[in-house]
Amino acid sequence: MLNIRILPLLVLASVVTVVLDGLGILGHEWWEWxxxxxxxxxxxxxxxGNFASWFEAFILLCCTIAxxxxxxxxxxxxxxxxxxxFVVSALLLVMTVDEASQIHDMATSGMRKLLDVEMGDSLFFAWVIPAALVLVVAGLxxxxxxxxxxxxxxLGLLLGGGVYFGGALVVEVISGKVITPGRDSPGYHAITLFEEVLELAGSLIVLTVLLGIIERADxxxxxxxxxxxxxxxVEQRA
Incomplete structure (x- = not known):
């Protein structure tokens, strides 16, 4: 029987991806890579549409399965x-699809016009408003x-969810303040990397907790x- 412990592999791949992305940012700023x-x-x-976005979606898919x-x-x-x-599973599946296809961006243009938001405003990424409302309703x-x-x-799920949505929503609001035309400033690259690190860490924490619940169910x-x-x-273990 093939027995693969997927969680350590996902953590290792996450660290490698973050380190390489950080090196790419430094190389771009210092040596014009x-x-x-x-x-x-x-x-x-x-x-x-790259490996990193696929990988983030894959972790969320693992959370969905768990x-x-x-x-x-x-x-x-x-x-x-x-x-x-079941609702948790469905929400995670929607998040998986959204991570791979960026469906949430479809709400941005309409919300910007409604709120009269321009580049440099904290709500420049205006999709966070409907997303926050959905999060509150689902949480209740x-x-x-x-x-x-x-x-x-x-506590594990609260921590993981807080870290994930802290990156996806809170840091996204901050990134709206530092974004520049072309999205090519050092500050914007740094804040978006921090956001993605939080999302990776949060999803891995949630996955660890969900798998732990199954493991303890014996x-x-x-x-x-x-x-x-x-x-x-479901078969009970002897």
Whole structure:
């Protein structure tokens, strides 16, 4: 049986990606390295359609799968919070798709016109407003699930979510203040790298907690796939 511990590999790959992106930024500022092609573009965490964006989406996909595993466990035990676990899985899947395709940017233009926002304003990346509203509504709905978890898991999810959304929303607002035409200033590169580091760290913390909940459940989740369906079953460990 092939047994791969994916979490250490994801942490290692995250560190390597962040270090290479940082080197690319320094090389661009000090030695005029080009970051629009080659290796430096692939590890640019603020770019789209490259390895770095795929990797960030992959971590969120792993979180989605782990949350789905917790949904299966909850349903097998008739847990009253099984539906909320399903909502967590669905939200993480939406975040995964958004990370890969940047759907949230579609809300930016309309919100800028509505708020009369210009470059240099804190709400230049105006998509954070509807995103924050969704986050508040989802958080309120998921509170009963959060309080039903063990204290360690609860604190871990709060920490991971706080770190992730602190980068995705709070630091995004700050980056709106330092952005310049062409998005090529040292300050903007530094703040966006910090934002992406927070998102990577937050998603890895959440993944660690979700996998830990499954591990402590003392059960094995098995998948059986056919041409048309995927069936998940839970087996208690001896």
């Amino acid at each position: 080009q970051r629009i092609h080659g290796l430096w573009r692939q590890v640019d965490l603020n770019q789209e 949350a789905a595993g917790n949904t299966v466990l909850a349903r097998s035990r008739n847990d009253p919070h099984a539906r909320r676990w 709905y998921l509170l009963p699930l959060l309080f039903a978890l063990e204290p360690v898991a609860r 059960a094995t989740i098995r998948l059986r796939a056919t041409a048309t369906t995927i069936q998940a079953t």
